[in-house]
Amino acid sequence: MFSKSLEEALNQQVNAEFWSAYLYLAMACNFEAEGRPGIANWFRIQFQEEQAHAQIFMNYINSRGGRVILRPIAEVPEKWECPVCAFKDTLAHEQKVTAMINNLYAMAEAEHDYATREKLNWFIAEQVEEEETARELIDKFTLIGNDGMGLYMLDQELAARTYNVPSPLATAE
Ligand code: MG
Numbered sequence: 001m002f003s004k005s006l007e008e009a010l011n012q013q014v015n016a017e018f019w020s021a022y023l024y025l026a027m028a029c030n031f032e033a034e035g036r037p038g039i040a041n042w043f044r045i046q047f048q049e050e051q052a053h054a055q056i057f058m059n060y061i062n063s064r065g066g067r068v069i070l071r072p073i074a075e076v077p078e079k080w081e082c083p084v085c086a087f088k089d090t091l092a093h094e095q096k097v098t099a100m101i102n103n104l105y106a107m108a109e110a111e112h113d114y115a116t117r118e119k120l121n122w123f124i125a126e127q128v129e130e131e132e133t134a135r136e137l138i139d140k141f142t143l144i145g146n147d148g149m150g151l152y153m154l155d156q157e158l159a160a161r162t163y164n165v166p167s168p169l170a171t172a173e
Contacts, residue, residue, distance in 0.1 A: 002064040003111055009104055010116075011069045014057045016100060018073050021050035023093060026076045027086050038155030039083055045163045046090075053123070056168045060119050083151075084141040091134035098127040122168055 028043035058068045080086040101123045108116035144150035 001111070001113065002066055002116075003113065006104075006107055006111060006113060006116060007061060007064075007066040009107055010057055010061050010066070011071075013100060013104060014054050014061070014068065015071050015073065016097065017050050017054035017057060019076070020093065020097065021047050021054065022073050023076045024050060024090075026078055027080060027090075030078070030080050030086070031083070036083065036155055038157065038159035039086075042158040042161050043086070045161050048163045049166065052166045052169050053126075056122075056166065059169075060116075064115070082141075084138055087134055087137045087141060091131060091138060094127065094130040094134055098131065101127055122166075126166075 024043045024046040028040045028047060031037075031039040031043065061068050077089075080089065101120060105117060105120045105124065108114070108120060140154055144154060
């Protein structure tokens, strides 16, 4: 049984994933303007990943005979003073997303909706990665501080990130 309350909660998650995408796109634009192309690239890929997350939830709602409702995306900040500021915001935001996914999982469990619970397992693992990556980048930028060569090299490293279609979409019919 796919309940109306779970359908609504999943639609809210679709909106949250698009908000995440919008947040990371704003960060990409910020660092593009600041002359940090590698950081901008990293956030642009993050933007693509978040759109994929929204797509996975939309596909799932459809597969259960539900209806996807697209609501307005709330405004996002427009400026970050330093790279570590943006990665700290990233970590704080991903921790909120983790709590949302956990809440969905608890709802699915309470309703004995095992299909939804199963679908959420991928997101639970994904959130561990998201938080870990943000923490690693906070550590790297903190370690480097204002060292120009270090910042240049880390920017180069982030410039090398490429987009991989998340597995639930790659294997979708
Ligand atoms: Mg996400």
